[in-house]
Amino acid sequence: MNGTRLLRSPQGGDGREGTCRVVVLGVPGVGKTALTVRFLTKRFIGEYCPTLESVYRYISTPHDDDDIRLDILDTAGQTATEWKDSYALWADCFVFVYSITEYSSFEELSRLRRLVESSRHSTTLTCALVGNKNDLVYDRQVTVTQGRNLAADMGARFYELSACDWNQLPQVCQLFTDLHASWRRARGIRDSRQRKSSSSAKFKQAIQKVISGKSSTLKRNSLTGLPS
Numbered sequence: 001m002n003g004t005r006l007l008r009s010p011q012g013g014d015g016r017e018g019t020c021r022v023v024v025l026g027v028p029g030v031g032k033t034a035l036t037v038r039f040l041t042k043r044f045i046g047e048y049c050p051t052l053e054s055v056y057r058y059i060s061t062p063h064d065d066d067d068i069r070l071d072i073l074d075t076a077g078q079t080a081t082e083w084k085d086s087y088a089l090w091a092d093c094f095v096f097v098y099s100i101t102e103y104s105s106f107e108e109l110s111r112l113r114r115l116v117e118s119s120r121h122s123t124t125l126t127c128a129l130v131g132n133k134n135d136l137v138y139d140r141q142v143t144v145t146q147g148r149n150l151a152a153d154m155g156a157r158f159y160e161l162s163a164c165d166w167n168q169l170p171q172v173c174q175l176f177t178d179l180h181a182s183w184r185r186a187r188g189i190r191d192s193r194q195r196k197s198s199s200s201a202k203f204k205q206a207i208q209k210v211i212s213g214k215s216s217t218l219k220r221n222s223l224t225g226l227p228s
């Protein structure tokens with residue numbers, strides 16, 4: 001895999017600086033591995049082999065326009081009853097995947113999303129919603145509008161695509177690069193907020209020092225009885 005290597009476990013994210021952690025979630029068989037592998041290797045996996053759990057590292061090449069580093073956790077397909085808190089706590093960003101041919105896989109995402117939010121104690125997620133398998137449009141059970149509405153509700157970008165269709169490789173790549181850009185933006189905002197609040201705390205401390213300095217001067221003056 002060019003620019004990619006398989007890490008042993010979610011804890012294997014050594015050299016984390018500048019690396020965005022992405023977790024791919026959805027029920028079994030929706031195409032989480034197919035999407036991830038398509039992005040990483042440009043190949044499509046036709047056979048179905050249930051995933052245990054794998055983390056892949058992606059580093060863009062020096063010829064690419066942007067420097068992108070991702071650790072992508074391809075999870076074992078989960079239902080709400082098999083939820084692992086560690087997925088939500090490990091990740092910076094989330095890809096929620098359903099199959100357009102399976103309505104229940106779409107429904108399950110609302111529950112998964114609530115689990116992520118409750119594990120992270122936050123309703124603000126950097127995430128994407130993916131309706132996969134749109135090459136099987138004749139078996140469609142989830143409409144584009146339903147997908148768009150759920151994405152709007154989640155505050156997620158929406159993609160309907162096919163990991164199987166070679167012509168849609170650019171959309172698959174776009175999904176991961178967009179997510180990385182959103183993560184970078186969100187991190188930039190957070191960092192600048194932290195910088196602002198720390199400089200305003202420093203300013204407050206400086207004011208406090210001036211005030212306390214003045215009041216001790218006033219106290220001395222009242223003790224000596226001299227005018228301040």
Ligand SMILES: Nc1nc2c(ncn2[C@@H]2O[C@H](COP(=O)(O)OP(=O)(O)OP(=O)(O)O)[C@@H](O)[C@H]2O)c(=O)[nH]1
Nearest residue numbers: 028029030031032033034046048051077133163164
């Ligand atoms: N037609 C079609 N088949 C797809 C597509 N994406 C995945 N598949 C097939 O769907 C099956 C399941 O794909 P996987 O990628 O293994 O699904 P998964 O969500 O990783 O499954 P788990 O590892 O069990 O969670 C495989 O047979 C894939 O070839 C797609 O876009 N179109």
